[in-house]
Amino acid sequence: MDDLDRNILGLLGADARMSVATLARRLKVARSTIQARLERLETTGIIAGYTLKLGEAARQGRLRASVLLTIEPRALAAVLTRLKAMSEVERVFTTSGRFDLLLQIAAPNTQVLDSLLDQIGGMTGVKSSESLIHLSTRIDRAV
Incomplete structure (x- = not known):
């Protein structure tokens, strides 16, 4: 896991509904890069799922x-x-x-x-x- 992966996880931790396009824009990388990273993070079990956090x-x-x-x-x-x-x-x-x-x-x-x-x-x-x-x-x- 590198800095980009950690930044993706940090942004999704704050808002799991954030779109791939928004992630790409905020991290200044291509949308396809974010999509590939998310798929790898899910496949390797680093991302186990997306959930709702009650306020x-x-x-x-x-x-x-x-x-x-x-x-x-x-x-x-x-x-x-x-x-x-x-x-x-x-x-x-x-x-x-x-x-x-x-x-x-x-x-x-x-x-x-x-x-x-x-x-x-x-x-x-x-x-x-x-x-x-x-x-x-x-x-x-x-x-």
């Missing part, structure tokens, strides 16, 4: 939380299967340190969030959980 207006009214889990040995696959079935679980990361998984979850209200946290904490194979409720977003550079 604050869409996220209002949704409670978000991070949940840290410690899992019993050999229970990870079963726990992941159950987490996958919960639509409120948006992302699951493996971690280093004293926790095994970090979950990002969202719920429409405190009752649903409370119930969800109880379900997760009570799963067979979950040794312990710690929940962090998100209050406000101060910096968001995620693409």
